[in-house]
Amino acid sequence: MKTWKVALIGCGSIAESIYIPQMAHIPQTELVAVCDIIPERAQKYAERFHVPQWYPNIDELLAHCDFDILMDTASIPAHHEINMKALQAGKHLYSQKPVGLTVEQVTEQMEAAQKAGVKFAASPIHPLRPDILFIRDMIQNGAIGKVTMVRAHTAHGGPEHFQYRDADPSWFFEPGAGAIYDMGVHGLTMAVAVLGPAKEVSCTAVISQPERVVRTGAFDGKKIKADYLPDNYLITLNWGDGCIGVVDAGFCQVASTVNMLEVYGTKGTLTILGQIKIGEGDGVRMYLDSPELKVRGWLDPLSQDRPPRGEFEQCECLSDLIHAIETDTTPTLDPKIARHVVDIMCTIPQAIEEKRTLPLHTTF
Ligand SMILES: NC(=O)c1ccc[n+]([C@@H]2O[C@H](COP(=O)([O-])OP(=O)(O)OC[C@H]3O[C@@H](n4cnc5c(N)ncnc54)[C@H](O)[C@@H]3O)[C@@H](O)[C@H]2O)c1
Numbered sequence: 001m002k003t004w005k006v007a008l009i010g011c012g013s014i015a016e017s018i019y020i021p022q023m024a025h026i027p028q029t030e031l032v033a034v035c036d037i038i039p040e041r042a043q044k045y046a047e048r049f050h051v052p053q054w055y056p057n058i059d060e061l062l063a064h065c066d067f068d069i070l071m072d073t074a075s076i077p078a079h080h081e082i083n084m085k086a087l088q089a090g091k092h093l094y095s096q097k098p099v100g101l102t103v104e105q106v107t108e109q110m111e112a113a114q115k116a117g118v119k120f121a122a123s124p125i126h127p128l129r130p131d132i133l134f135i136r137d138m139i140q141n142g143a144i145g146k147v148t149m150v151r152a153h154t155a156h157g158g159p160e161h162f163q164y165r166d167a168d169p170s171w172f173f174e175p176g177a178g179a180i181y182d183m184g185v186h187g188l189t190m191a192v193a194v195l196g197p198a199k200e201v202s203c204t205a206v207i208s209q210p211e212r213v214v215r216t217g218a219f220d221g222k223k224i225k226a227d228y229l230p231d232n233y234l235i236t237l238n239w240g241d242g243c244i245g246v247v248d249a250g251f252c253q254v255a256s257t258v259n260m261l262e263v264y265g266t267k268g269t270l271t272i273l274g275q276i277k278i279g280e281g282d283g284v285r286m287y288l289d290s291p292e293l294k295v296r297g298w299l300d301p302l303s304q305d306r307p308p309r310g311e312f313e314q315c316e317c318l319s320d321l322i323h324a325i326e327t328d329t330t331p332t333l334d335p336k337i338a339r340h341v342v343d344i345m346c347t348i349p350q351a352i353e354e355k356r357t358l359p360l361h362t363t364f
Pocket of ligand 1: 012038058
């Protein structure tokens with residue numbers, strides 16, 4: 001079994017809490033280097049997680065480190081430049097979301113990957129989740145009849161509020177980032193992962209909290225100017241053929257009891273219980289309404305096709321990417337899905353401004 005050398009760029013909250021610890025569970029990988037534009041952060045993470053090399057920027061990393069796969073967990077505005085440099089240097093890539101800020105940027109990255117003959121997997125990881133795949137298969141098999149609506153909910157109280165951070169979270173509120181790219185991207189990806197590409201989008205969005213105060217971590221008490229972009233979104237989608245969707249997303253829900261995903265059909269409902277905490281078991285419930293079987297009620301469905309498995313970990317994106325490299329196939333986290341979601345997110349500001357529904361131009 002080949003060991004794939006991984007370098008990680010962006011030594012922040014998600015790298016510390018999810019990706020670096022979970023990488024140890026992927027036996028085909030070895031984390032050989034970490035990199036951050038703030039060199040002390042790269043050095044600190046290298047020491048803390050016993051990583052042999054650290055670098056202060058992507059150029060030095062590419063020039064001096066021998067590795068196969070780049071994992072990009074840097075801040076959102078940095079993704080495109082980092083991803084392009086890595087792909088052009090012939091590195092396989094897994095990038096945090098969104099991989100680019102425009103459809104053109106994502107296309108440019110896809111073309112660079114193709115030209116270099118490398119594999120490119122794009123976050124969010126929802127299309128890889130067993131519960132999402134289970135729901136998608138049940139829908140395709142007609143378990144809930146004709147689908148009429150999907151409802152996705154991906155909001156929290158803001159990155160300055162809900163988790164300990166030792167990096168300054170101000171960038172989350174600035175142009176090039178924002179609640180749509182950080183949170184809306186999740187609900188939109190879940191919705192299209194189960195129903196396929198949407199045809200139209202409309203949206204209402206507002207700035208509800210123009211100033212934020214960091215609540216914990218190294219920047220506790222820091223005031224953040226947060227009036228550049230909306231932080232509170234209600235997005236509607238249309239798939240045609242009588243099927244619509246609503247995604248509520250943002251940084252304005254300190255707590256909620258709303259399930260992260262529900263899909264309604266003429267013969268029932270499918271729901272993933274709980275909010276967005278990926279990895280907490282399957283949690284899929286189904287309401288079956290079957291006059292033919294003379295039965296209706298809630299079920300805890302189990303998959304016949306998928307073997308029982310442990311908790312899903314986000315770092316399984318690496319196993320999926322390695323499988324794609326070794327079999328010369330497209331990763332499950334196909335950047336075409338990510339590009340469609342970027343298309344939706346880029347169309348939203350115009351839909352808000354013109355107060356109307358607009359067509360989408362990408363598919364997957
Ligand atoms: N924190 C979460 O729970 C979470 C969850 C899912 C996804 N994400 C995504 O992960 C990414 C990072 O989020 P985070 O919460 O870890 O942010 P963070 O602010 O904690 O960390 C980002 C790190 O990237 C570094 N960085 C910025 N520009 C860089 C560049 N050009 N080169 C190298 N390093 C650079 C910063 O110095 C910082 O250390 C984002 O895309 C975010 O949407 C975060």
